[in-house]
Amino acid sequence: MSEAKWYVIHTYSGYENKVKANIEKTVANRHFEDKILDVRVPLEDVQETKNGVTKMVQRKMFPGYVIVNMIMDDETWYVVRNTRGVTGFVGPGSKPVPLTPEEMWPLGIGGGAESSQGAKPKIVVDFEKGDMVVVIAGAWSGTEGVVQAVNAQKQTVTISVELFGRDTPVEISFSEVKKK
Numbered sequence: 551m552s553e554a555k556w557y558v559i560h561t562y563s564g565y566e567n568k569v570k571a572n573i574e575k576t577v578a579n580r581h582f583e584d585k586i587l588d589v590r591v592p593l594e595d596v597q598e599t600k601n602g603v604t605k606m607v608q609r610k611m612f613p614g615y616v617i618v619n620m621i622m623d624d625e626t627w628y629v630v631r632n633t634r635g636v637t638g639f640v641g642p643g644s645k646p647v648p649l650t651p652e653e654m655w656p657l658g659i660g661g662g663a664e665s666s667q668g669a670k671p672k673i674v675v676d677f678e679k680g681d682m683v684v685v686i687a688g689a690w691s692g693t694e695g696v697v698q699a700v701n702a703q704k705q706t707v708t709i710s711v712e713l714f715g716r717d718t719p720v721e722i723s724f725s726e727v728k729k730k
Contacts, residue, residue, distance in 0.1 A: 554587050554621045555648035556659065557630075558640035563614040565635035566591045570616055572633045585626050588619040592657045597673040602728055615640070617657065622646060673705055673724040683709060687726040694730060695720065 561569045570589045577586045592611040597604060620626050627646070630636060639646035677683055677697055685693045695709030698719055705724045710717045 554585075554619050556617055556619050556654055557622065557646045557648055559616045559618055559630060560637045560640055561614055561616055561635050562637065566610060566614070566616050569633060569635040572635065573616075573618065573630060576629055576633065580629065582626065582629065584621075585623070586618060586620040586629070590617050590619075590657075590659075592617060594672065597725070599673065599724075599728065600676045611657070617649070617659075622648075672702075675700070675707070675724050675727075675729075677707070677727075677729045682730040683707070683727045684730050685709075685722060685726055686728050688722065690720060690722060690726075 559569070570591055573586065573589045577583060577589075592615075593608045594611045596607055596609045598607050618630060620630070627639075631638065638644070641647035678700060679697050681697045683695060683697055685691055685695070690711065693711050695711040697707055698710050699708040701707070706721050707724060707727055708719050708721050709727070711720050712718070
């Protein structure tokens with residue numbers, strides 16, 4: 551018997567949870583529990599700030615995709631591929647390619663870890679270039695500035711502050727800034 555591997559399934563956007571439920575129902579009905587072991591919709595915790603109110607929300611890491619831990623054979627491929635809402639497996643043509651351990655790690659399932667503990671939640675902000683913001687923490691606390699650039703990848707914002715009579719760009723973490 552082959553070893554179970556993680557595969558990525560492409561779905562209609564917004565149907566991820568429905569596809570997960572449909573696959574799990576099919577697995578139970580056909581008694582494939584030993585072939586299709588796990589179905590997941592990868593989620594991430596995101597700190598969202600809107601109108602000055604910050605809250606933690608869960609967001610899909612990859613909208614339109616579901617990951618499945620399964621033993622790939624003709625039966626399991628057919629069951630998953632023909633589930634309502636599934637458009638296909640990720641891979642060239644009709645040949646699914648399993649995820650590598652390096653690809654699984656950011657999803658919280660690599661290296662034997664069941665969750666991505668220690669990972670900082672991403673912060674989503676409601677300001678953009680040209681907005682006026684106030685620094686609420688750190689060395690620049692209380693300083694006002696105009697947003698020059700927003701870097702979602704690094705979770706930083708570059709603001710222009712007046713220093714010694716000149717506008718100076720300063721890079722500050724999202725968590726230390728709020729919209730004025």
